[in-house]
Amino acid sequence: MFARYRFLFLTSLLLMLQACSVLPSKEEQSSALGQLQHWQIQGKLSVRNPKDNITGYVTWEQVNDHFDMFISGPFGRGASRLQGDDHSASLLLPDWSAPQTADSPETLMQEHLGWQFPVRDIRFWVKGQPSPASKHEATYDNYGLTQTLKQHGWEISFSRYQKYGDQWLPGLIKMKGFDYQLTLAVNQWTLHD
Template sequence: MRRLLLLCLTLTLAGCGAFKAQPPLPATGSWEDYQQRVAALQQWSLDGKVGIRTADDSHSARLQWQQQPGDYRILISGPLGQGGARIDGNDQGVIIDVAGEGRFSAQSPEELLQQLLGWSFPVRQANYWVRGLPAPGLSYTPTFLENRLASLEQGGWIIHYSAYAKDGGPGLPLRIRLQRSDLTIMVVIKEWELPAASNTQTTF
């Protein structure tokens, strides 16, 4: 249970259960314009569901992620608000408080996963993936539909995007699935909140 909860927390993205795949909603503007607008976002928040499915187990929870210039806070809560965890991080390090387990700290989320679980996950890259962007500094293979990513292969992971917001904002992802070997991570984002200049509030 702790392994799944910590992974849910540090991934900062994913969803729960299975959902019916749908094509991304039509997007306006070019792919290059989308990359520039979304990569420039320094402040945003999302509210959704996070979950992990392995060959042996599965876990789901609510995800709330608040991003500010220089730091972030991620809240994970279980069904009916029972249990959960909080992560506070910046360039100096990360602290995770897990209900019933205690407090853990490290220089980075990746380092913390390595210490606690013996393996890691590219959390910094996932920061880009959740926004529908390839992570910088790594080669990747994309496919596109309506000027947005339909899928992305990068760093040994396959990321599928099956729905995007269709409001007047930049059209951020709403449903994402990440896969590697027998691990499947899924996300359903119910709401994105952005600064007024690029504001979008999407209830899914």
């Protein structure tokens, strides 16, 4: 009987040690996320502010600083597309005959939708890392995975981490700031790096 409990204890201990060895250190995780420059996500995006409560499905591809977000369902009118890079952006809503352009995606969102949406920062936040553009405060779990982040007036929380290839990436990202609450529930990550 004692031998059986000893075997179960040693087996459990071995499995726990093996699981811990698979997770990266905080430094390894940060370095790996910094190298991840080409990815795609599919999921559900919810945006709440004092005037709106909108939900849609998003397919988002990021290649270096170029982004392409296809959002279906929100705005009450079918599909929309936001794309661009660090120097320009275009927004196409379902009832428009041509896309509108601006120097930044944030300007487009503010001018045409009345939203303050941090598109250039969110490409880092969605991976569970701070934007390198400014100072931040962050908390991490015992495995080096980001739990919370404060940056540019936004508070972000991360959960439901899953392993994709060699990367641990969040499956649920919640952002609060400027009277907005954004929730991104990622159904699938596709990594191209």
